[in-house]
Amino acid sequence: xxxxxxxxxxxxxxxxxxxxxxxxxxxxxxxxxxxxxxxxxxxxxxxxxxxxxxxxxxxxxxxxxxxxxxxxxxxxxxxxxxxxxxxxxxxxxxxxxxxxxxxxxxxxxxxxxxxxxxxxxxxxxxxxxxxxxxxxxxxxxxxxxxxxxxxxxxxxxxxxxxxxxxxxxxxxxxxxxxxxxxxxxxxxxxxxxxxxxxxxxxxxxxxxxxxxxxxxxxxxxxxxxxxx
Numbered sequence: 517x518x519x520x521x522x523x524x525x526x527x528x529x530x531x532x533x534x535x536x537x538x539x540x541x542x543x544x545x546x547x548x549x550x551x552x553x554x555x556x557x558x559x560x561x562x563x564x565x566x567x568x569x570x571x572x573x574x575x576x577x578x579x580x581x582x583x584x585x586x587x588x589x590x591x592x593x594x595x596x597x598x599x600x601x602x603x604x605x606x607x608x609x610x611x612x613x614x615x616x617x618x619x620x621x622x623x624x625x626x627x628x629x630x631x632x633x634x635x636x637x638x639x640x641x642x643x644x645x646x647x648x649x650x651x652x653x654x655x656x657x658x659x660x661x662x663x664x665x666x667x668x669x670x671x672x673x674x675x676x677x678x679x680x681x682x683x684x685x686x687x688x689x690x691x692x693x694x695x696x697x698x699x700x701x702x703x704x705x706x707x708x709x710x711x712x713x714x715x716x717x718x719x720x721x722x723x724x725x726x727x728x729x730x731x732x733x734x735x736x737x738x739x740x741x742x743x744x
Contacts, residue, residue, distance in 0.1 A: 555608065558636045559621035560629055560660065572607070572616045576600060576635065577628045585668040589627040591634045591682050595705045598697055600635045601642060630662045630679065637683050642690065642697065648683035655679065694721060 559565075565573045580596040582589055592600075607618050622632035633655050640646040640654065655662070664676035689695035708716050716727030 555617055556604065557617055557619040558633070558655070559619050560623075561621045562624050564623075565619075565621065570616055571619060572613055573619045573621055574603075574607070575621050575623070576603075576632065577622055577625070580631075580635070582627075582631060586670045587673075588666055588668040590631045590665050591677075592631050593705075593709065594695070594700070595702055595709070597635060597638050597642075597686075598700050598702055598705075601639055601697060604639055605643070626663045630665065633662050633679055634682055637679055638686050641683050641686050642695075648680055648687050651683050652680045694719075 559573075564575075567573050580592055580600060582592055604618075604620075607613055620632065620636060622629050637648075637651040637655055640651040641648060646654075662679055664678045665682075666673040666676055686695065705717075708714050711728065714727050716725055718725050
């Protein structure tokens with residue numbers, strides 16, 4: 517059964533305690549949205565829960581996965597953020613789930629916890645109008661903490677990126693019109709981000725692009741495409 521937690525700045529934090537499970541759940545919708553209030557939750561669980569008549573659990577830990585180069589593990593790319601947001605919106609609008617709490621849960625892997633929290637936070641910033649600080653504060657409710665993202669290299673890392681850094685980046689991209697999921701072309705993004713198709717992404721749409729290479733000639737080396 518749910519137990520009321522802290523109400524702050526229009527966001528209700530609700531902790532759920534299924535028997536024998538350790539978890540944290542955070543509701544991210546404002547009370548001013550009655551169709552969504554107290555419905556979307558986030559959880560860190562150490563055993564897989566079972567959905568019930570009033571609760572729907574889902575996880576993306578093995579669905580939206582980061583492809584690492586070396587010791588890097590995230591954050592997930594924009595295509596995955598887009599897919600996640602579409603998934604959440606679809607679940608919230610589903611007639612069969614109108615009376616259910618929708619719980620996104622992640623497991624004990626700290627890297628997957630960070631990526632799951634990244635997705636939830638992005639949803640709050642993009643669709644709920646939360647500031648980066650508000651989204652981050654909600655996710656660290658209680659004593660919850662997340663490991664920071666690191667560079668794509670082996671060995672020690674001298675520069676880390678936190679969840680708050682990521683939320684600020686998403687907010688800034690929205691403010692300048694670099695990111696707009698209403699016109700986001702998922703197929704195009706996923707096509708060109710593949711190494712064999714250029715491994716490229718627009719940093720500033722139609723003005724600044726990042727891609728691998730170029731090299732003096734096109735070839736495949738150690739499994740990686742090099743483009744001329």
